[in-house]
Amino acid sequence: MSSAQIAAIVASPDRSAADRTNDLRRKPAQMLAFIGVRPGMVALDLSAARGYTTELIARAVGPTGRVYGQNAPRDPARAQPMAREGVSGPVMPMTSTAPLTLAERAQNPATRNIIPIARPFEDPVPPEVASNGLDLVTLMFNYHDFGHMGVDRARVNRAVFAALKPGGLYVIADHAGRPGTGISESGTLHRIEEAFLRREVEAAGFRLLAEGDFLRNPADPRDRNTPEPPQPKDEFVLKFVKP
Known part of the structure; x- marks a missing residue:
């Protein structure tokens, strides 16, 4: 476009x-x-909130x-507020x-x-497009949540890989964590180490195609959920392709 x-x-x-x-x-x-x-694409927005x-x-x-x-389907036994895409904490009632x-x-x-x-995160794709039926999958600022939620991320990535056509794109954005932290701070700082995420996605068969720097903030110390002094979070965007 x-x-x-x-x-x-x-x-x-x-x-x-x-x-x-x-x-x-x-x-x-x-x-x-x-x-x-592009016009005409068939896409899936994972964890769309x-x-x-x-x-x-x-x-x-x-x-x-x-x-x-x-x-993901709601658990009727639990009172869960609607999650906001890429934002931690409960959402206020609708106004x-x-x-x-x-x-x-x-x-x-x-x-x-x-x-x-x-649909469950581990089986997120509807049957009609679950095998080479998608052109694009996006996952915006919620991959890290799979860590503290106990989601099987390898299954998620394999399901996405199977659903994408050859040449299909898998685009993930998330809040950057410090080197060596992996996904260990997903439930506290709501961050994930970029290299860790990349390794997990590539293990499913994807190849990194491009890195977006338009949400980066090198000044963010990445040691808190909300940076101090107040400033935008350092965020990365990675575009993978199914060979």
């Missing part, structure tokens, strides 16, 4: 005020350009494409200014190509 087409997507007048606020941190134009989304990224991809793939927004839900986004005429799905 051209930069003008991406700018038009980000500027769409029917995008929510909450999403526009989130844009300041998430840099959606740079993200869409880095991913390389409320669907901020899902909606952007849906607008980019257009009416000839579609995007599945995956979240008129609260972010849209994934289901609400799927009702917008401009993004009716969103298909919300509830």
Whole structure:
């Protein structure tokens, strides 16, 4: 997509005020350009939460494409607040200014190509596209959560690999941890070591294609969940390809 087409997507007048606020941190134009989304793609947004990224991809793939927004099934025995994509902590009750839900986004005429799905993380892909049926999979700022949640990350990555067509893309963004910490600080600092994540994904058969630096902050000491002094978190974006 051209930069003008991406700018038009980000500027769409029917995008929510909450999403526009989130844009300041998430840099959606740079993200869409880095991913390389194209009209007609079939995509899966893993751990989609409320669907901020899902909606952007849906607008980019257009009416000839579609995007599945995956979240894990809710445990009815537990009262769990809706997780915000890439944000730690509970979400406040819905208000008129609260972010849209994934289901609400799927009702917008401009993004009716969103298909919300509830599936386990270890088996996240619906059967109709589970074997060479996807062009793109995204996972935004939640890979680290798989550590403290006890998710089998190797199974997740193998399922994504099987679902992608040859040449398909797997794009992961997350909060950077310090060298040597692996995924050990996933439940405390909500961070993951970039090299550790890369090794896990490559073990499933993926090849690293590109690294995005538009969310990096070298000044972040990476020793707290919220950096001190206050500043943006150091965040990495990695694009893998299925050979």
